[in-house]
Amino acid sequence: MRLFQERGYDKTTMRAIAKEAGVSVGNAYYYFAGKEHLIQGFYDRIGAEHQTAARAVLDRETDLHARLAGVLQAWLDVAEPYHEFAAQFFKNAADPDSPLSPFSAESEHAREASIAIHREALAGSKAKVPDELADVLPELMWLSQMGLVLYWVFDRSPARERSRRLADRGARLTTRGVSLARFRVLRPLVHEVHELFTDFLPGMAQTAVAVRKRPEDDR
Amino acid sequence: MRLFQERGYDKTTMRAIAKEAGVSVGNAYYYFAGKEHLIQGFYDRIGAEHQTAARAVLDRETDLHARLAGVLQAWLDVAEPYHEFAAQFFKNAADPDSPLSPFSAESEHAREASIAIHREALAGSKAKVPDELADVLPELMWLSQMGLVLYWVFDRSPARERSRRLADRGARLTTRGVSLARFRVLRPLVHEVHELFTDFLPGMAQTAVAVRKRPEDDR
Numbered sequence: 455m456r457l458f459q460e461r462g463y464d465k466t467t468m469r470a471i472a473k474e475a476g477v478s479v480g481n482a483y484y485y486f487a488g489k490e491h492l493i494q495g496f497y498d499r500i501g502a503e504h505q506t507a508a509r510a511v512l513d514r515e516t517d518l519h520a521r522l523a524g525v526l527q528a529w530l531d532v533a534e535p536y537h538e539f540a541a542q543f544f545k546n547a548a549d550p551d552s553p554l555s556p557f558s559a560e561s562e563h564a565r566e567a568s569i570a571i572h573r574e575a576l577a578g579s580k581a582k583v584p585d586e587l588a589d590v591l592p593e594l595m596w597l598s599q600m601g602l603v604l605y606w607v608f609d610r611s612p613a614r615e616r617s618r619r620l621a622d623r624g625a626r627l628t629t630r631g632v633s634l635a636r637f638r639v640l641r642p643l644v645h646e647v648h649e650l651f652t653d654f655l656p657g658m659a660q661t662a663v664a665v666r667k668r669p670e671d672d673r
Numbered sequence: 674m675r676l677f678q679e680r681g682y683d684k685t686t687m688r689a690i691a692k693e694a695g696v697s698v699g700n701a702y703y704y705f706a707g708k709e710h711l712i713q714g715f716y717d718r719i720g721a722e723h724q725t726a727a728r729a730v731l732d733r734e735t736d737l738h739a740r741l742a743g744v745l746q747a748w749l750d751v752a753e754p755y756h757e758f759a760a761q762f763f764k765n766a767a768d769p770d771s772p773l774s775p776f777s778a779e780s781e782h783a784r785e786a787s788i789a790i791h792r793e794a795l796a797g798s799k800a801k802v803p804d805e806l807a808d809v810l811p812e813l814m815w816l817s818q819m820g821l822v823l824y825w826v827f828d829r830s831p832a833r834e835r836s837r838r839l840a841d842r843g844a845r846l847t848t849r850g851v852s853l854a855r856f857r858v859l860r861p862l863v864h865e866v867h868e869l870f871t872d873f874l875p876g877m878a879q880t881a882v883a884v885r886k887r888p889e890d891d892r
Contacts, residue, residue, distance in 0.1 A: 545764045549827045607766045620873050654839050
């Protein structure tokens with residue numbers, strides 16, 4: 455990460471990374487098939503840190519707005535040290551066909567873990583959620599987190615104060631949206647939004663299949 | 674545009690542009706204060722071409738889905754020659770604080786013209802729109818066009834066929850959303866979504882003020 459931050463992603467070679475880590479190039483390639491795999495490792499790590507950081511609010515709060523705002527603020531806390539890297543790395547990750555995109559097949563593991571946090575935020579809240587939306591809402595909540603990440607990447611306000619306000623406002627909006635989902639007339643719209651993302655972001659389709667295949671007692 | 678396409682935006686200088694155009698550097702700066710201003714000129718030109726290309730469908734159709742899908746397809750037609758440029762230019766325009774962002778104060782003129790196309794698409798349709806949403810819906814429709822543009826920038830399918838399908842699906846979704854706006858219970862959500870964008874994308878606030886200031890007989 456230090457090399458990526460100093461030199462930029464494109465200019466950092468596996469050779470340089472191996473040298474800094476004090477291992478042979480062959481050894482580095484044994485563990486990581488390429489730079490992209492190091493980034494997937496980074497995604498997994500930041501995801502695990504996020505899960506830990508969100509623990510307190512998920513164990514304490516039952517209000518959906520508080521839970522979701524807490525989850526998003528926890529992500530901003532965990533990601534803060536990587537803000538500068540994220541800004542220059544963005545052009546690699548913004549392409550949905552890149553393995554480095556959060557929507558790629560390669561990011562499936564990190565994405566599924568991140569969606570699981572939203573699933574828990576929703577399931578553990580006192581918000582009433584119709585069964586037919588229990589699978590799609592966490593994915594849409596995660597997509598809104600991706601919107602926050604996009605905003606955060608370009609946020610130059612001190613201590614990312616604008617992103618923090620957006621996290622709170624976004625959580626409020628999502629909470630209102632979830633509470634409106636009790637109206638039957640709205641549910642087809644929610645499904646249609648979800649289908650649109652599933653059909654047009656290839657990685658999302660894979661996630662949807664994985665969710666459907668989970669054994670019932672896992673849900 | 675040819676120089677930008679060949680060399681990339683960052684590496685093209687005003688000096689090189691002036692030389693190609695057969696004018697002095699001083700003369701080039703007399704008309705355009707910098708490269709960003711050339712891009713604003715490009716935004717204005719593509720906007721004017723879009724307006725012309727959307728004319729046929731706006732004069733013929735009264736169905737909102739057909740009108741909106743037509744407006745989006747017209748944009749894809751007009752933008753196609755610049756696809757390669759857009760892909761490399763994207764990193765300059767993605768930053769909402771850049772004057773080159775479609776959300777910047779500098780892009781106000783091009784943005785307002787583009788929102789006007791959506792305003793006409795909505796106003797000339799047979800869809801019933803509550804008065805209180807007449808100003809905010811065209812801005813949200815334009816924002817969804819920006820989502821399509823983001824997708825299109827990275828679309829490598831032949832003849833941008835995926836973007837074309839997304840345009841149609843997005844238009845269908847928006848049409849359904851507009852038809853649901855007849856339910857009073859939903860309107861606060863629409864306003865809240867609009868306020869979120871207005872508060873967090875600085876250029877949008879300016880647009881909202883400009884719309885409010887238009888004389889009534891202009892609307």
